[in-house]
Amino acid sequence: MEEFDFIQSIKPAYYRQSSVIKGIGDDAAILRHTNSDIIMTMDTMVENIHFNEKTAAPFYIGYRALAANISDIAAMGGKPVSYLVSVTVPDRWAPQELQEVYKGMKELAHAYQMDLIGGDTVSGDQLSLSITVLGIVDNGKARYRNTAKEHDxxxxxxxxxxxxxxxxxxxxxxxxxxxxxxxxxxxxxxxxxxxxxxxxxxxxxxxxxxxxxxxxxxxxxxxxxxxxxxxxxxxxxxxxxxxxxxxxxxxxxxxxxxxxxxxxxxxxxxxxxxxxxxxxxxxxxxxxxxxxxxxxxxxxxxxxxxxxxxxxxxxxxxxxxxx
Amino acid sequence: MEEFDFIQSIKPAYYRQSSVIKGIGDDAAILRHTNSDIIMTMDTMVENIHFNEKTAAPFYIGYRALAANISDIAAMGGKPVSYLVSVTVPDRWAPQELQEVYKGMKELAHAYQMDLIGGDTVSGDQLSLSITVLGIVDNGKARYRNTAKEHDxxxxxxxxxxxxxxxxxxxxxxxxxxxxxxxxxxxxxxxxxxxxxxxxxxxxxxxxxxxxxxxxxxxxxxxxxxxxxxxxxxxxxxxxxxxxxxxxxxxxxxxxxxxxxxxxxxxxxxxxxxxxxxxxxxxxxxxxxxxxxxxxxxxxxxxxxxxxxxxxxxxxxxxxxxx
Structure with missing residues (x-):
């Protein structure tokens, strides 16, 4: 499968968030969040380090990697809204298996009305999944780890x-x-x-x-x-x-x-x-x-x-x- | 070098953009861009696919990978403001070499007053560098590829x-x-x-x-x-x-x-x-x-x-x- 065809296959038919002005299909995505602070997090999961064939079928590789990023948004007190995915795929992977990875992410994203807005697909020796999640939180309302006080x-x-x-x-x-x-x-x-x-x-x-x-x-x-x-x-x-x-x-x-x-x-x-x-x-x-x-x-x-x-x-x- | 020490070594001493409410050091970064649309792009470069020992010393791996992402922001008519970096590093890489990759990014980032606000460092067989860049553009002023007209x-x-x-x-x-x-x-x-x-x-x-x-x-x-x-x-x-x-x-x-x-x-x-x-x-x-x-x-x-x-x-x- 060509990269272009693959991108078409994972490209959302529509965007759930009205904040998505431009999703996949140009040089970058455009978002409008005028009344919120933006939360940004990025994590990578690599084959044989964070998962292997025993521990996760492709669907769960995607699901769990996105969950880990969403959890960082939750830990800031925020709401996840959109995500970008960069995947490195070995040649031995079939396009269907890679699509399963995206399906796993899509299932979880759907639960939060999140949109896939960009990313990249490249070849490599080892499956690796980097995800960036953008979340929002009311201005000045982010939760930090440095605010604990006596008697809490x-x-x-x-x-x-x-x-x-x-x-x-x-x-x-x-x-x-x-x-x-x-x-x-x-x-x-x-x-x-x-x-x-x-x-x-x-x-x-x-x-x-x-x-x-x-x-x-x-x-x-x-x-x-x-x-x-x-x-x-x-x-x-x-x-x-x-x-x-x-x-x-x-x-x-x-x-x-x-x-x-x-x-x-x-x-x-x-x-x-x-x-x-x-x-x-x-x-x-x-x-x-x-x-x-x-x-x-x-x-x-x-x-x-x-x-x-x-x-x-x-x-x-x-x-x-x-x- | 422990991951914690490495993060300390690349963590900016200060942030250039006033939009950075929280940089590296919590579960995620917090940004405030109330009067602009947000531009998001993410790209990955992998050893032996996008570069190898002949084509790029570590400094240039970082420089060029960030340049490619910034270029996507320019192509939307925007201004790059912050970036997140997820790097997969083979054990054979010395911490100094990895720091060179970050130095390459830092040099270019400095030219645009951009801030490193997050990311991840994981082990793997192949050096791989995923970068997310966040840019801004005045509301509704993003440049798309679908606006060409006759006689342009x-x-x-x-x-x-x-x-x-x-x-x-x-x-x-x-x-x-x-x-x-x-x-x-x-x-x-x-x-x-x-x-x-x-x-x-x-x-x-x-x-x-x-x-x-x-x-x-x-x-x-x-x-x-x-x-x-x-x-x-x-x-x-x-x-x-x-x-x-x-x-x-x-x-x-x-x-x-x-x-x-x-x-x-x-x-x-x-x-x-x-x-x-x-x-x-x-x-x-x-x-x-x-x-x-x-x-x-x-x-x-x-x-x-x-x-x-x-x-x-x-x-x-x-x-x-x-x-």
Missing amino acids: IIFVTGTLGDSAYGLHLLLNEQAQEGSQYFINRHQMPTPRVSFINQSVPIERMALNDVSDGIANEANEIAASSHKGLLLDYDRIPYHELLAKYSPDNLYQWILSGGEDFELLGTVPLEDWDRLMDYANATGTMLTAIGTVVDDEKYNGKAWLRYQGDLKILDKSGYTHLKR | IIFVTGTLGDSAYGLHLLLNEQAQEGSQYFINRHQMPTPRVSFINQSVPIERMALNDVSDGIANEANEIAASSHKGLLLDYDRIPYHELLAKYSPDNLYQWILSGGEDFELLGTVPLEDWDRLMDYANATGTMLTAIGTVVDDEKYNGKAWLRYQGDLKILDKSGYTHLKR
Whole structure:
């Protein structure tokens, strides 16, 4: 298939967003967003690094890569609106397989009324998918990770460790009752867009998405906010089957599993009930897992209450006593 | 070098554009462009496909890849403002080499006061560089390729074929007097941003950048404008050394050489003098190379007056008599 024909095959028949003045078909796309701030994120996923034949059929490669980018938009408190895709394709790939990658993205994009507005298709040795997502947020209303304050409640959406365990099942070709749940969570993660868009009335919220595990994300919020994030291990939410199937590694899965694309954040105590209402309204599981402190002894780091001790929680999920 | 350290090493110390509300350092970048339309383009360049060790040192890989994207912004009549870079790096690359790639981009970005606002660094077998550039243009003032009209003058900036001939010299390791000129034109192309930004007062202009050769670009304007583009071979500008060194292939170099990142466009006859003034004011070579016609017999295609005949000019640069 020629590049021109391929572009025709993936070109949208129409654009869902009125902001798209010009989509695919000129040197670049033209968008009009006069009343919003623009959010821009870009990520790349590469064959044999981020996925392989065991872990993802072409459809899921596309779906998951776009989900990861949308999750970054959610983590800024925004709404995803359009995306560009640059794909590097080995010659051994059939056009139908490549179209499956685009179908996976299209399915997720449809859920958010997002438009594919550009990109590139080139040859290479390894399948690689670079996606740029443009999102919008009301002027000055973006959520940053540096706004946590003392007495904030630390929250997380969903359950943690599911995606990493799903990947583990795929890599080891294990199947047991309920394993499809974890595999789905790995292949088709749900960015928390609707929850975070409902939460716009809440004035202040520090926010990160869980791409590298909450140990890492909590440290990022702690470091950039110059506060201490104290997490209670016993309150961290996980799926009951994860504890049943993998009790010995539960700690690793939930603290450093990563790629759940849930949201980890902090809100003022007085906004907690409202936030829970927004979670309920959008069918989002929401759990309070700790508290923010402002104390020289704790600031700049994440800490974990685990089996009676309060220890420093490293980015990697390890704990230790001394800084 | 850890990814974190690498990101720190390429992170700008400050942002040049006041539109950058948040640059690198959160889940995504935040930009504010309230009075402009947004232009978005994304391209990927891959080792051994778009460049190799012979054709580009790391610095030039970065420079040229960013230039190609900026050229797309120019071709929409816009001004480039920020960029995101996703790079896939083989383990055999030293951090210093990768930093050279970023230095090449930075040098060009500096000329346009552009800011690096995000991206990604991942491992892979092949060096691959995906760049997203965001540009701006006054509301409703983007230049498209579908606006050519009857009696328009067809123009091109600069000289054609230089980049393709420079690549040829690099691949064949030929050096002769003046060959550095062509090599520079290949490795450090100049997107025509200042010329096109000066030309804003001109109401209508059909525009394309020369990435695949003017035969291709003229056909794109002809097809999307539903007009005939009649080019005079004898008026197409080229460097005198190109004719001297490669007389037998001159035709191919200038019609289908590609990657010169010059601009090919059409303007109303009455705007020609003004356009020439803008070209002079920005030190840009500008040449009229043909006329737009509106005639069933010619519409939708590019045509070439060559050695006394008027023939159909294929996208690839070949000519023939019948459609």
